[in-house]
Amino acid sequence: DAKTTQPNSMESNEEEPVHLPCNHSTISGTDYIHWYRQLPSQGPEYVIHGLTSNVNNRMASLAIAEDRKSSTLILHRATLRDAAVYYCILRDLNSGYALNFGKGTSLLVTP
Amino acid sequence: DAGITQSPRHKVTETGTPVTLRCHQTENHRYMYWYRQDPGHGLRLIHYSYGVKDTDKGEVSDGYSVSRSKTEDFLLTLESATSSQTSVYFCAISTTVGTAVEQYFGPGTRLTVT
Numbered sequence: 001d002a003k004t005t006q007p008n009s010m011e012s013n014e015e016e017p018v019h020l021p022c023n024h025s026t027i028s029g030t031d032y033i034h035w036y037r038q039l040p041s042q043g044p045e046y047v048i049h050g051l052t053s054n055v056n057n058r059m060a061s062l063a064i065a066e067d068r069k070s071s072t073l074i075l076h077r078a079t080l081r082d083a084a085v086y087y088c089i090l091r092d093l094n095s096g097y098a099l100n101f102g103k104g105t106s107l108l109v110t111p
Numbered sequence: 112d113a114g115i116t117q118s119p120r121h122k123v124t125e126t127g128t129p130v131t132l133r134c135h136q137t138e139n140h141r142y143m144y145w146y147r148q149d150p151g152h153g154l155r156l157i158h159y160s161y162g163v164k165d166t167d168k169g170e171v172s173d174g175y176s177v178s179r180s181k182t183e184d185f186l187l188t189l190e191s192a193t194s195s196q197t198s199v200y201f202c203a204i205s206t207t208v209g210t211a212v213e214q215y216f217g218p219g220t221r222l223t224v225t
Binding site: 032034036041042043044045046049051085087091097098099100101102103104 | 142144146151152153154155156159169201203205207210211212213214215216217218219
């Protein structure tokens with residue numbers, strides 16, 4: 001799978017929007033962009049995924065650049081419960097189901 | 112939570128002893144995984160299974176073996192535990208929902224090797 005680059009950490013104020021960036025300049029045409037997050041003392045959980053178009057679900061939005069070399073996970077209104085490590089992962093549908101989690105971005109949310 | 116349990120949840124063992132961690136799922140998923148998580152390294156894949164008796168190595172498989180004799184159970188064995196294997200171990204299953212690969216994780220096992 002192609003590699004992703006994320007900032008080690010970010011900080012946000014509660015109730016403010018948060019934009020978590022991810023660079024994936026070597027992404028291939030068949031790579032899907034997945035985002036997971038890991039709350040303290042828990043295993044990771046799925047957040048959202050996309051291929052080319054922007055995606056929305058109840059947890060977040062995913063904005064994908066037109067050239068697909070970067071993407072941004074958007075939390076529209078951060079809460080204290082959103083403090084977690086966020087992982088941006090590329091997965092090729094043809095490469096099996098294992099995911100390469102990398103180190104992710106640690107998001108701190110302050111009241 | 113996809114019905115995933117891990118046992119034990121915590122274990123302290125001595126260097127050189129064998130250790131087996133168990134992952135149990137109740138929803139008949141074909142794919143199961145063992146990861147370890149250490150500070151500064153994120154999650155790293157140890158072994159995975161794609162069916163009964165079908166397993167393969169991940170990124171950090173040295174010193175670990177696995178077995179899957181039933182769909183619902185995936186065992187991770189440390190034949191002779193070392194201090195470098197002190198870690199939090201997560202089991203996961205995966206399922207596809209459309210084009211998404213969704214992995215669901217167990218609660219984790221904290222292993223300390225002294």
